[in-house]
Amino acid sequence: MTVITIKKSKIKENVRNKTDEEMDSLLSLFGVGVEEITESNISLDIPPNRPDLLSVPIFLASLRTFIGKENSLKKQKTSKPEKNYKVEIDSSVKEIRPFTVCCIVKNISFDEQKIKEIIDLQEKLHSGIGxxxxKFAVGIYPLEKINFPITYKAEKPEKIKFIPLGSENEMSALEILKKHPSGIEYSDLLSNFKKYPVFIDSKKNILSMPPVINSEETGKITENTKEVFIECSGSDFELLSKVLNILSITLAEMGGKIYAIELEYGKNKLLSPNFKIEEMKVSIENTNSLLGLNLEEAQIGKLLEKMGHEYKNKKVKIPHWRGDILHENDVIEDIAIAYGYQNFSRELPNIFTIGQSSKKEEIKKKISEILIGLGLNEISSYHLIKFHEANASKTEKIEVENSKTDYKSLRNNLLISALRTISQNKDNDYPQQIFEIGTVFSHDKENKTETGIKENESLIILMSPANFTKMKQTSDYLFRLLNVNYKIEESTHLNLIGGRTAKLTINKKEIGYLGELHPETLREWNIKMPCAVIEISLEEIFDILLKKD
Amino acid sequence: MKNNSNNLEEIIEKLSPLERKILPFLKLPMKEIKEKSGLDKTSLIRALKFLENKEILKIKEEKEKIINLGTNGIYYKKNNLPERTLLHMMEKNQTIPITEVKKISKLSDNEFSVSLGVLKSKAMVEIKENNVVLTAKKEEITKKMPEEKFLELLPAEESSLDAEQKFAFNNLKKRKEIIEIKENKTFGFELTPLGKELAGKEISIELIEEVTPEIIKEWNKTKKFRKYDLNSETPKIFGGRKHFVNSIVEKTRRIWLDLGFEEMSGTIAQTSFWVFDALFTPQDHPARELQDTFFIKNAEGKIDKKISSKVKESHEKGVDKSKGWKYDWKEKIAKTIVLRTHTTCLSAQKISQLKKTDLPKKYFAIGKVFRNETMDASHLFEFYQTEGIVIDKNANFQHLLGYLEVFLKKLGFKKIRFRPHFFPYTEPSVEADVFNEETGKWIEILGAGIFRPEVVIPLYGEFVPVLAWGMGLDRLAAQKLEIKDIRKIYSNDLSDLRYKKIPI
Known part of the structure; x- marks a missing residue:
């Protein structure tokens, strides 16, 4: 999500609504999130499918259209390219950033605010959908500083030398990537290539090295700039076109006049920008059945116009800067927005279905009720455990990549979080009796799962102070109430006292252990009171109880 | 005055056994109250506190200096002070060269010089021409020195010392680790006017404390129960309890069941295919980066070719006249393993299992989801999410809003608004806000929409409207439980788990 901030007065000029509350409501229903309304500004969260609304002029025009004022945006046209308005695309860029689309905008009267807006838009497009x-990089140049025709080609880095924006000295391409702030930030996008792309004008001046930086001499817009050359380079031609359209329309909305440029891809010549209107069929029936409405064709037409579309003969003409319409349903959503989400009735269909919770959840709930009846407190802990905890438990590790916290491994047992809990509750009253039912993870050695990871539901009971007898009483009570037979046999466990450790089995299958925690383990966790524990896998119990069911 | 005596009687009837034990002695000093009542220190303090509650007395905490034996003091008490050792020696020989005395005495340098000084100051020995000479008379020697008596007295309170004891105390205080002084808080009290009337009263009536089987057996009407002080503080107790986040989870499950939804479940670790690809999230979407999602190290999963080939087509070229995302869809990326970032992957799996004859169907899921985030007061890397879908040929957008309204009302929200939003896998999409009366602000609570044909067709074979909505439960839980720092939900602090108030 990208946030833009617009002067409150500017929005007020365009819409009739006066109070903050009314504006909040209107903007929300238009489909942008209202982050904040202050004395002078409104901050809006623009959804990622509508990069065009990042442009303040397009946003305001779209909003005007939405509230029913005339569609001021649909009449933009391009003038034919003047004599040498030409950009040649050399085949050397093919493997790097193969495409560019360009245009020229004249008659602009920049002021500080407008320059800020356009740079802001450029940056937000770069960081968001770019x-x-x-995916793309945009360059804007004062027209008077450059000489047509322009060539877009790839050069060896040592051959590229110019003064990068914001710098005083000429630098080579390699120096820029190492020393210039933008060079450092975007060096990853070029450093793997043997040649870097550049725009060069007819006097052999380097205009820019996309996607990194413009030239200080030719790539800096000031308040005196009246005419600009815009290029957008990258690898997705259609996306480049949409971005260029957003930028050129923005400048046109600021009063500029758009001139086309001839692009030469070898023998292939085409004009840019491409303002060709796309058409899509919109079925009245599909619209009404998806939305639950009874709209007529004329109504649909009016609603689509509110969203900046044109509609004729069941076909919609989509604004050429919109890249988010992939399917008829996207158009239907625009109809819904224009209709107003507040105007839909909230209906409940009369279909008959039966509610059913998961059987395993029901068994888990039963177990937890039994334990709560014994006076135990349920805990709930993270599935991820800390690195050192995973190491200390000496069990297999399933790690996640690049965790931003200490929690780096999926838990293989519930003992760790139970011990952590007791260790962190030293100042609370004893006895402390806790349990948790949760998922534990292990490698799927039988290769049965899609993920290679086995996930089991487990139960841990930990009491402090407590001894073996207490735990045996507890497990006896639990299994008796569950009506499941189990057995106890002597066993060993890394963290328990020998001779006071038992394994629990159901039908000869080991399901867990029970016993007194060894002082060594307790000391490792800085626990000062004796503890006893039961940890069992619930999967066998599920199987037995679900079969009985 | 009659009233008053009635009052006194009533008060006496309410006295607990502890209080009754000390009441007759309240006019005596603390030490004697303790001795005569036979109570230990804790019980005595409790009894005094009870009496304070009844406004019979007022407790005053006083700091007392307690004098006790130090390390050397303990030794000397057993084995004599060094001056006594020296005196014994002198008693045998009367005159000893000063150079010899130390050797024979086996005292340390320090002990020797101190004890010689002590005996000199008591005029028991003298130094004459490099000899130590005994000057004390026999009866003087046998008599215990004040210092010796003092060691036997300890421990003692400084304020209770008499002149001789003070003298000995001052002498010993200067010497090495013979005595130590500790500050001790002691309890004293002052009787209130009511207390003055009551103190010293012998209590003649026998009152029944606990009801025992014997009392039941031998009950007769002449017996009287002691009245309890009904407002006196009782120790806290606690019982077993569900974790409060699970109370919210269960409440949510109940709502879904009430609305006729069936529960879906599935694994926490999933292939990217189910979490992203099946939901039409392009492979270069930011949510699919290590920055946002937990990927399992060195893991590759399996995907069903039959479904994945259709998903691939949906991404690359689009289905049902959709334009698709127009890029090279890579199976390898879909096979990476992630911790699910939403429960919507379970909905996708469910749709892929459905046959046409199954419809209409309503499903829900509740489970933990994961985001690779740093933790702070409002962010967790794992949290609960709940999710519902309605798969019905006749379902539409108005139904979706209807379900959302019922669902949110059941969760306790009164004022609800819907607004457009964007999700990669739904179109149209909705965000539901609820109004917070306290702050006067709308809070976004839930995302919803109708699954895109690009999602449904590869999974189900044809387009059918699937109404879908999902919401995080933890922030809701934090709000309902008045928890300011969301991390507190999983800190498992037993005082929270035992006493936290849970809304119904």
Whole structure:
């Protein structure tokens, strides 16, 4: 999500609504999130499918259209390219950033605010749908500083030398990637290539090295700039076109006039920008059945116009800067937004279905009720455990990549979190009797799962102070109430006292252990009171009880 | 005055056994109260506190200096003070060269010089021409020195010492670790006017404390029960309890069941295929980066070719006239293993298992989901999410809003609004806000929509409207439980688990 901030007065000029509350409601229903309304500004959360609304002029025009004022956006046209308005695309860029689309905008009257807006838009497009310039990069240049025709080609880094924006000295491409702030930030996008892409004008001046940086001499817009050259380079031609359209329309909304440029991809010549309107069929029937409405064709037409579309003969003409309409349902959503989410009735259909909770959840609930009846407190802990905890338990580790916290491994047992809990509750009253039912993870050695990871439901009971007898009484009571037979046999466990450790079995299958925690373990956890524990897998119990069911 | 005596009687009837034990002695000093009542210190303090509650007395805490034996003091008490050792020696020989005395006495340098000084100051020995000479008379020697008497007296309170004891105390205080002084808080009290009337009263009536089987057996009407002080503080107790987050989970489950939904379950670790690809999330979507999602190290899962080939087509070229995302869909990326970032993967799996004759169906899921985030007061890396879907040929957007309204009302929200939103896998999409009366602000609570044809067709074979909605439960839980720091939900602090108030 990307947030833009617009002067409150600017929005007020365009809409009739006056109070903050009314504006909040209107903007929300238009489909942007209202982050904050202050004395002078409104901050809006623009959804990622509508990068066009990041442009303040497009946003305001769209909002005007939405509330029923005329559609001011649909009449933008391009003028034919003047004589040498040409960009040649050399085949050397094919493997790097193969495409560019360009245009020229004249008659602009920039002021500080407008320059800020356009740079802001450029940056937000870069970081949002541009994935930090990975997908595209935009350059804007004062027209008077450059000489057509322009070439877009790849050069060896040592041959590329120019003064990068914000710098005083000429630097080589390699120096830029090492020393210039933008160079350092985006070096990953180029450093794997043998050649780097550049725009060069007819006087052999380097205009920029996309996606990293413009030239200080030719790539800096000031308040005196009246005419600009815009290029957008990258690997997804259609996306580049949409981005260029958003930018050129924004400048046109600021009063500019758009001129086309001829792009030469070898023998292939085409004009840019491409303002071709896309058409899509919209069925009245599909619209009504998906929305639950009874709209007529004329109504649908009116609603679509509110969203900046045109509608004729069951076909919608989509604004050429919208890239989010993939399917008829996207258009239907626009109809719904124009209709107003507040105007839909909230209906309950009369279909008959039967509620049913998961059987395993029911068994888990029963177990927890039995234990709560014994006076135990249920705990709930994270599925991820800390690195050192996973190491200390000497069990198999399933690690996640790049965790931002200490919690780095999926738990293989519930004992760790139970011990952590007791250790952190030293200042609370004793006896402390806790239990948890939760998922534990292990490698799937039988190769039965999709993920290679086996997930089992487990139960831990830990009491302090307590001894073997107490735990045996507890397990006896639990299994008696569950009506499941189990056996206890002498066993060993890393963390328990020998001779006071038992394994629990059901039908000769080991399901867990029971016993007194060894002072060594308790000391490791800084626990000062004796503890006894039961940990069992619930899977066998599920099987038995579900069969009985 | 009659009233008053009635009052006194009533008060006496309410006295607990402890209080009754000390009441007759209240005019005596503390030490004697303790001795005569036979109570230990804790019981005595409790009794005094009870009496204070009844406004019979007022407790005053006083700091007392307690004098006790130090390490050397313990030794000397057993084996004599060094001056006594020296005196014994002198008694045998009367005159000893000063150079010899120390050797024979086996005292340390320090002990020797101190004890010689002590005996000199008591005029029991003299130094004459490099000899130590005994000057004390026999009866003086046999008599215990004040210091010796003092050691036997300890422990003692400084304020209770008499002149001789003070003298000995001051002498010994200067010497090495013979005595130590500790500050001790002691309890004293002052009687209130009511207390003055009551104190010293012998209590003649026998009152029944606990009802025992014997008392039941031998009950007769002449016996009287002691009245309890009904407002006196009792120790806290606690019982077994469900974790409060699970109370919210169960409440949510109950709502789904009430609405006729069936529960779905599935694993926490999933292939990216189910979490993202099946939900039409393009493979370069930011949510699929290590930054946002937990990927399992060195793991590759399996995916069903039959479904994945359709999902691939949906992404690359689109289905049902959709344009698709137009990129090269890679199986390898879909096979990575992640901790599910939402429970919607379970909905996708469920839809893929459905046959046409199964419809209409309503399903829900509740489970933990994971995001690779740092933790702070409002963010956790794992939290509960709940999710519901309705798969019905006749379902539409108005139904979706209807379900959402019922669902949210059942969760206790009164004022609800819907607004457009964006999710990669639904179209149209909705965000539901609820109004917080306290702050006067709308809070986003739930995301919803109708699954895109690009999601449904590869999984189900054709488009059928699937109404879907999901919400995080932890922030809701934090709000309902008035927990400011969301991490407290999983800190398992037993005082919270035992006493936290849970809304019904």
């Amino acid at each position: 994935k930090n310039r990975k």
